[in-house]
Amino acid sequence: MKYSFNVNGQNLEVDAPENANLLWTLRERLQLTGTKYGCGAALCGACTVHLDGTPVRACMIPLSMVAGRSVRTIEGLGGEHPLQKAWIEAQVPQCGYCQSGQIMQAVALLEQNPSPSREQILAHMNGNLCRCGTYNRILKAIESVIQQR
Amino acid sequence: MKKSTQSPSPSMSRRKFLIGAGGLTFLVTAASVFPGFSVKEEEDASPHAPPSYQVNAWVHLAPDGSITIMNPAAEMGQGSMTALAVLIAEELDADWSKVRIEHSPVEPDIYGLKFRGRGRGRMITVGSFTVSGYFDALRKAGAQARYVLLSNVAEKWQVPLSELRTEPSLVVHPKSGRSISYGEVATFAKAPATLPEIGEEQLKQPAQFRLIGTYMPRFDIPAKTDGSGQFAMDVVLPGMVYAVINRSPVHGAKPELRNETELKAAEGVLEVVKLEHGVGVIADSVEAALAAKKQMQIEWSKGAKAYEYDSESAPQTYRAIAVQEHYAGTSVLVSQGDAQAALAKAQRRFEADYLNDFVYHAQMEPLNAVVSVAADGRSAEVWAGTQASAGARSAVAEVLGLEVSQVHFHPCYLGGGFGRRSMSDYIEEAAHLAKHIRRPLKLLWTREDDVQYGAFRPMSLQRMQAGVDAEGKLTTWSHCIVGTGNRLLGSGARNPYYDIPNQQIEVRNVEHGIRTKHWRAVGHGPNKFAIEAFLDEIATALQEDPVQLRLRLMKNAPRAAAVLKAAAEMAQWGRAAPAGRARGLAFAERSGALVAGICEISLKADTGKIRVHHFWAAVDAGIVVQPENTLAQMEGGIVHGISSVLHERITFSKGQVQQSNFHNYSLLRMADTPESIAVHIMPSSEKPAGIGEASLPVVGGAIANAFAALTGKRLRHLPFTPERVQQVLEG
Ligand code: FES
Ligand code: FES
Numbered sequence: 033m034k035y036s037f038n039v040n041g042q043n044l045e046v047d048a049p050e051n052a053n054l055l056w057t058l059r060e061r062l063q064l065t066g067t068k069y070g071c072g073a074a075l076c077g078a079c080t081v082h083l084d085g086t087p088v089r090a091c092m093i094p095l096s097m098v099a100g101r102s103v104r105t106i107e108g109l110g111g112e113h114p115l116q117k118a119w120i121e122a123q124v125p126q127c128g129y130c131q132s133g134q135i136m137q138a139v140a141l142l143e144q145n146p147s148p149s150r151e152q153i154l155a156h157m158n159g160n161l162c163r164c165g166t167y168n169r170i171l172k173a174i175e176s177v178i179q180q181r
Numbered sequence: 182m183k184k185s186t187q188s189p190s191p192s193m194s195r196r197k198f199l200i201g202a203g204g205l206t207f208l209v210t211a212a213s214v215f216p217g218f219s220v221k222e223e224e225d226a227s228p229h230a231p232p233s234y235q236v237n238a239w240v241h242l243a244p245d246g247s248i249t250i251m252n253p254a255a256e257m258g259q260g261s262m263t264a265l266a267v268l269i270a271e272e273l274d275a276d277w278s279k280v281r282i283e284h285s286p287v288e289p290d291i292y293g294l295k296f297r298g299r300g301r302g303r304m305i306t307v308g309s310f311t312v313s314g315y316f317d318a319l320r321k322a323g324a325q326a327r328y329v330l331l332s333n334v335a336e337k338w339q340v341p342l343s344e345l346r347t348e349p350s351l352v353v354h355p356k357s358g359r360s361i362s363y364g365e366v367a368t369f370a371k372a373p374a375t376l377p378e379i380g381e382e383q384l385k386q387p388a389q390f391r392l393i394g395t396y397m398p399r400f401d402i403p404a405k406t407d408g409s410g411q412f413a414m415d416v417v418l419p420g421m422v423y424a425v426i427n428r429s430p431v432h433g434a435k436p437e438l439r440n441e442t443e444l445k446a447a448e449g450v451l452e453v454v455k456l457e458h459g460v461g462v463i464a465d466s467v468e469a470a471l472a473a474k475k476q477m478q479i480e481w482s483k484g485a486k487a488y489e490y491d492s493e494s495a496p497q498t499y500r501a502i503a504v505q506e507h508y509a510g511t512s513v514l515v516s517q518g519d520a521q522a523a524l525a526k527a528q529r530r531f532e533a534d535y536l537n538d539f540v541y542h543a544q545m546e547p548l549n550a551v552v553s554v555a556a557d558g559r560s561a562e563v564w565a566g567t568q569a570s571a572g573a574r575s576a577v578a579e580v581l582g583l584e585v586s587q588v589h590f591h592p593c594y595l596g597g598g599f600g601r602r603s604m605s606d607y608i609e610e611a612a613h614l615a616k617h618i619r620r621p622l623k624l625l626w627t628r629e630d631d632v633q634y635g636a637f638r639p640m641s642l643q644r645m646q647a648g649v650d651a652e653g654k655l656t657t658w659s660h661c662i663v664g665t666g667n668r669l670l671g672s673g674a675r676n677p678y679y680d681i682p683n684q685q686i687e688v689r690n691v692e693h694g695i696r697t698k699h700w701r702a703v704g705h706g707p708n709k710f711a712i713e714a715f716l717d718e719i720a721t722a723l724q725e726d727p728v729q730l731r732l733r734l735m736k737n738a739p740r741a742a743a744v745l746k747a748a749a750e751m752a753q754w755g756r757a758a759p760a761g762r763a764r765g766l767a768f769a770e771r772s773g774a775l776v777a778g779i780c781e782i783s784l785k786a787d788t789g790k791i792r793v794h795h796f797w798a799a800v801d802a803g804i805v806v807q808p809e810n811t812l813a814q815m816e817g818g819i820v821h822g823i824s825s826v827l828h829e830r831i832t833f834s835k836g837q838v839q840q841s842n843f844h845n846y847s848l849l850r851m852a853d854t855p856e857s858i859a860v861h862i863m864p865s866s867e868k869p870a871g872i873g874e875a876s877l878p879v880v881g882g883a884i885a886n887a888f889a890a891l892t893g894k895r896l897r898h899l900p901f902t903p904e905r906v907q908q909v910l911e912g
Binding site for chain 1: 409469
């Protein structure tokens with residue numbers, strides 16, 4: 033089957049089976065491997081991308097749902113996003129595997145609300161697991177971007 | 182878009198490395214890189230050992246001044262990739278901004294670490310010993326590389342070598358005012374026929390360090406913020422196929438596939454492969470492989486030992502074993518004085534049992550590996566994130582019936598290891614499947630596979646007994662650990678920093694036929710919990726401050742005492758906690774690092790939920806190569822520790838793991854992380870210790886002791902889930 037949608041500003045047509053899913057399409061068909069597989073069940077947030085600007089768990093999204101819509105992945109941030117810089121500044125990642133999802137989740141928050149309270153940040157980020165325990169640094173990185181504004 | 186690049190075979194790349202790009206590669210023989218280590222002996226040489234002309238190459242210097250340093254260790258978030266390069270760069274006097282780090286080839290005879298100078302080099306990243314193990318050898322390698330540059334410049338300028346100095350990536354001759362960059366030296370330098378032995382006294386003194394001990398941002402971090410960092414899971418090769426395996430739900434059960442024909446006909450399915458412990462399916466997409474796995478009808482053989490195992494009833498079994506006078510599966514760890522006789526004579530006796538459930542690694546990247554067997558079957562390439570690259574490479578060669586030299590291994594970043602990835606089962610599986618298809622194959626473990634076919638930190642029971650004399654001095658201590666996993670159980674049971682004259686410490690092992698494995702800090706988690714909570718019980722009974730009690734015990738361990746005092750000061754121990762809160766402390770050593778940790782908790786009495794608000798920790802890890810990373814490791818270990826202590830538990834029913842994903846194996850989430858974690862690094866010029874596992878062992882004791890301070894009740898069974906907390910409150 034052919035699916036047309038936009039990824040990081042580019043219109044694409046992808047040939048994929050009927051049961052194709054967004055996560056595996058991004059990773060294996062488009063080689064946008066910054067988006068990670070962690071649980072496959074909306075429990076960890078490692079696969080977080082934006083669908084028309086809203087953060088979603090790519091592992092739960094059938095590709096058919098994406099047709100005609102816009103997806104943004106970690107690669108689409110370009111590396112110079114203030115949150116990405118803040119992440120380096122605060123030396124957030126350890127193993128790094130959860131971090132694309134963390135950053136995409138945080139970017140969505142600040143796009144919806146440029147100055148969230150700490151409680152709002154925690155509530156928004158709570159679905160993203162980090163086994164390496166980098167939560168305090170994630171919080172520090174997000175708050176540093178809020179303060180710069 | 183990212184492409185995964187294939188590098189040539191190891192011998193090819195080495196040759197290229199030596200002559201390549203007009204740059205200079207420092208060639209250092211294995212014996213001179215490890216001067217303190219034994220020279221390779223004849224009988225040591227295996228048929229696969231590289232021929233004797235092979236050399237060690239840690240540093241490549243290009244004419245543009247860029248410096249490439251090889252990293253032999255797994256990078257799983259602990260940061261040693263950067264730390265090892267810092268060691269070389271420090272003595273080389275390299276300009277750090279010009280340094281790049283690459284995974285070294287998997288050649289243990291060249292890049293491996295010899296344990297205590299004996300045996301063959303090993304490439305395995307475990308036990309937090311990477312930095313401490315390589316500390317001398319890599320500084321010497323850097324110093325030798327610097328010597329090569331100096332001697333080349335001395336010859337070129339016809340000046341005595343002793344008149345030359347170095348500044349970051351610059352050789353200078355103060356007398357004539359001349360200087361030359363390392364990059365320029367690379368254009369004419371020749372590697373000398375022999376290299377000098379570098380003695381310890383020729384290395385920099387800590388006061389001369391420019392890089393060690395300063396803020397060193399980790400090399401791997403930028404690639405971990407833009408999605409470009411490559412994990413094995415991210416390798417995508419042309420024509421790649423995808424595999425998943427349906428593994429035995431009970432360890433040791435054998436599969437009997439009932440619907441092979443139907444399965445083979447399913448859309449996208451290319452092969453069905455029967456394995457000892459499961460059935461694999463290879464398909465043209467991940468989705469097709471996962472769908473086929475769901476469709477499998479497998480009958481599992483009965484009779485495996487694990488079928489008899491229920492973790493629910495294990496504590497009774499363990500208690501019965503703990504009281505036996507003699508038990509066949511006993512290993513004595515410490516037998517000092519006469520603990521039993523001293524107990525009989527003691528003025529006051531204490532006894533308590535502590536328990537811990539199984540815990541799962543839950544590394545965020547589920548296990549996976551990519552294996553590509555050449556069309557003629559005579560060589561293979563492997564991409565994997567592993568803590569044991571050399572072992573994995575040999576294991577793949579064995580599965581494929583190849584020489585080790587025919588297997589080209591590409592180490593990747595690990596999305597967490599924590600001990601799970603020093604086992605190569607997932608890489609061997611991928612090799613088994615790839616053998617059948619001879620196309621690049623990615624084996625994926627789903628999260629459910631990763632949980633259900635996990636290998637866990639073992640459950641155990643700790644029977645503690647102690648006695649004090651009339652002066653309140655602890656005269657006797659016995660600690661009997663009963664559980665499964667044998668050698669995994671004993672780490673951290675010794676008390677080298679506490680002065681107790683009579684001690685008996687032993688492990689009693691029971692075989693259940695289930696899979697166990699090292700898990701961050703191994704036995705230190707459960708053992709330090711039991712030791713530190715038990716000491717707290719004694720302190721309470723003696724009405725003595727727990728810091729004071731420990732300081733008395735640490736009278737011969739000044740470094741430990743200093744760490745404890747530092748933590749107490751940070752937390753303002755002695756100052757009352759805010760209403761509704763209490764503090765608790767614990768001390769532990771792991772891989773040579775000494776840590777004291779103090780937490781402040783509160784409790785929701787109606788739900789039994791414990792919340793850790795603040796955590797203070799002091800660490801003495803000797804010379805700290807990367808202070809910022811040490812703070813990060815300490816913080817991460819504390820959060821990991823809180824997660825395991827409050828939430829994590831794997832249970833078995835009839836040998837089957839009852840959890841499957843993060844909904845029933847929950848990890849600490851961001852909203853529950855402490856509001857603050859403060860870490861203090863003790864200044865030191867002692868040899869470095871390991872920091873990757875240092876803080877986790879103090880967490881159980883600190884929380885249990887804070888809970889006792891808050892409620893007067895003792896939590897003695899990890900994890901402290903809300904249900905257990907409520908039982909203790911009611912009981
Ligand atoms: S992989 Fe999608 S939420 Fe975990
Ligand atoms: S950095 Fe390893 S899981 Fe978050």
